[in-house]
Structures are given as C-alpha cells and as structure tokens.
Amino acid sequence: QKEVEQNSGPLSVPEGAIASLNCTYSDRGSQSFFWYRQYSGKSPELIMSIYSNGDKEDGRFTAQLNKASQYVSLLIRDSQPSDSATYLCAVILSGAGSYQLTFGKGTKLSVIP
C-alpha cells in the first residue's frame, strides 16, 4: 500500500537549535510534496511545498527533497517555542489523482525555551 511515514516524536529541541523533521514515501512516482504545521486544536497550515530535487528555503524553513531515496525533510533554523506544533508531511502519490494528498501521521515538535 502506498503510504507516507513520519516519526511521531515527540522531537524536542532547545530554543535556537535546528529542528530536523523527516518523511519517507513509498511511491517512487510521486511528484508533489508539502509540509503543514498544525497547532493543537487548530487546522493544518501550509508552510512549504517542493516539487524538484534539492533544497527550497523560505525564511527559517528549508525543505529538502531526494526523489531517488524517496524522502523529504523540513529543517527549521533558530527554532522558537512558537514552532512547537505537529508537522504533517503530505504527498500527492502517483496514480492517486492530481488532487489527492496523502498525509503522514505527523511529528510532534517541542521547542524548549
């Protein structure tokens, strides 16, 4: 079965450190990858999308994609307590239709002041 996997955590990092969140996916043909942040009791918020191999940077966030190894990661530099949330990796799996996101179960990040 095609799926998206993440370490559920919790991942604890000290304030100011780099948080590294990883995601692997089973479908080699996948082309579109997304990271969402979800605060407790809130809705998922899109923070990064990446479609090509390599790095994509947006402020303190960097998404990294390696299609050959079938993983996508999210780095958060200078982590802040406000970054404490669950981070969801989402993939559009090939053959699932252009619009269907498959989510991982999320990694809970805790940034310790």
Next chain:
Amino acid sequence: DTAVSQTPKYLVTQMGNDKSIKCEQNLGHDTMYWYKQDSKKFLKIMFSYNNKELIINETVPNRFSPKSPDKAHLNLHINSLELGDSAVYFCASSQGRGSYEQYFGPGTRLTVT
C-alpha cells in the same frame, strides 16, 4: 478576509441523528475537499470536488454525502450518525489547474453521544 470557512465549529449530537456541515471558500479555487481527522490525529481524505464534479470518493460509508451547489461551496451531510463518526472534519480548497497546494478551513469538531 479571504479564507476557507466552515460552520458550525462544534457539533454535538446523538446517535442516529442526521447533520450537515457547510464549507465556503472565497479564494476563487476550483477544487474543494473534505478530510476527517480522528482521535489519533490522522488526517484522511474523504471527498473532493472540482468545479462541482466529484473527483475523489474514498471508501467512506454511504451515510456520508457531499454536495457542491457551486464551486465556492461544499457541504457534507451525514445520516444516521454513529459514535465512530466523532472526529474533526476539515474542509480544504486548492486552485486546481495545475496548482495543488491545499488550504484548510478551521474544522468542525463533531461529537456523537
């Protein structure tokens, strides 16, 4: 404000009742979705409409029926509610037309007693 909105935010009802959740987006997007997030926080696609046409219909009990009166609205009607239907239901939208980034509404927390 441009956004995806849902009503109601909370819904508490008894087993066997029928209820509806409404979703509206004013982002001008072509595609709308319903997701279910269970108690373990796993987010799973239920339905998707593109320009009022059903394009994704996952394995969901037929007690759930989506309706899209126009491309800005997607409603979810649930018949004969069961305890297992208790969850948070999120509406989302994406531009379609080659853009797959999805934006989520605030969610509706459904509790069936």
